[in-house]
Amino acid sequence: MIILGGSSSESLASSVATRLGLTPGKAEIKRFPDGEKYVRVLSDVKDQQVAVIQSMHHTPDDFLFEYLLLVDALKDLGAKKVTGFIPYFAYARQDERFKPGEALSFRTVTKLIETVGTDEIYTIDMHQHRVLKSSDVFRIPSHNLSAMPLLADYVRKEGKLRKPLVIGPDAEAEQWAKLASEALGTDYDIFTKKRFAADKVEVTPRSASAKGRDILIVDDIISTGGTIIEAAGILHSQGANQIEVACTHPILATDALTRIKKAGVLNIIGTDTVPGPISYVSVAPLIAEHIRKTAL
Ligand code: R5P
DSSP: OEEEEOTTSHHHHHHHHHHTTOOOOOEEEEEOTTSOEEEEEOSOOTTOEEEEEOOOOSSHHHHHHHHHHHHHHHHHTTOSEEEEEESSOTTTTOOSOSSTTOOOHHHHHHHHHHHTTOOEEEEESOOOSSSOSGGGTOSSOEEEEOOHHHHHHHHHHHTOSSSOEEEESSGGGHHHHHHHHHHHTOOEEEEEEEEEETTEEEEEEOSOOOTTOOEEEEEEEESSSHHHHHHHHHHHHTTOOOEEEEEEEEOOOTTHHHHHHHTTOSEEEOBTTSOSTTOOBOSHHHHHHHHHHHHO
């Protein structure tokens, strides 16, 4: 078994390999002077099972293309099975044609991943709003894992919140709010959300009141921060105590982190599916556990 990290997830791949008692696989990845990507697999992969770990954050096209080159090369070099671990799966939000003529990007990306020869795919908290399960879009075996129990465990150990009310800021977030509240032994509620533009949303509370409660807001992605800022504003106006936020994929576009802090959020926690300033929780145990269960 070889664990091979692409350049977006090298350190994650190395910690997965360490957990499994393996040495990470090696590849040389660089750019030609004209901007084209160069990929060379250095490990001997013939007849081996290979797990490629490559998140698609910040420069998704770049990391996607590198993944395609890697997997195509691995299959061509005789790898027996290639399993893709794409912790942050970009383009999943464009799963529908919202305006006439739009590309169905989610479908295009899944087709490319299959075409190069990926045998099986794992994602983590992949955005599934209208698409309800990963098998609706992939024809290869697919699995969507959740980092929410790991995030909830971190919040519990940190111990900053007293019996927090867990809030999912939109209907899709109910699955994560439920998981986190179960892990913390507390209750949850969700808001409803209307999106007017990529950076403009409006959220409305459903039933539970936040008055006097510590709050944990959970979501899959923080991109512009608009969703969290709106939710925090409503919770403060309801008289919430302190508010913490936990998300799987801290994309944090532009000045999202500063704006969320200004909105009175005490602490923001994310995972290393998107490595960055708030990636306090690693998804390495989650990935390693699944590799151990299925491939070793
Ligand atoms: C969308 O429904 C997702 O679950 C997140 O709520 C959304 O991507 C967050 O984006 P932003 O931080 O830009 O509001």
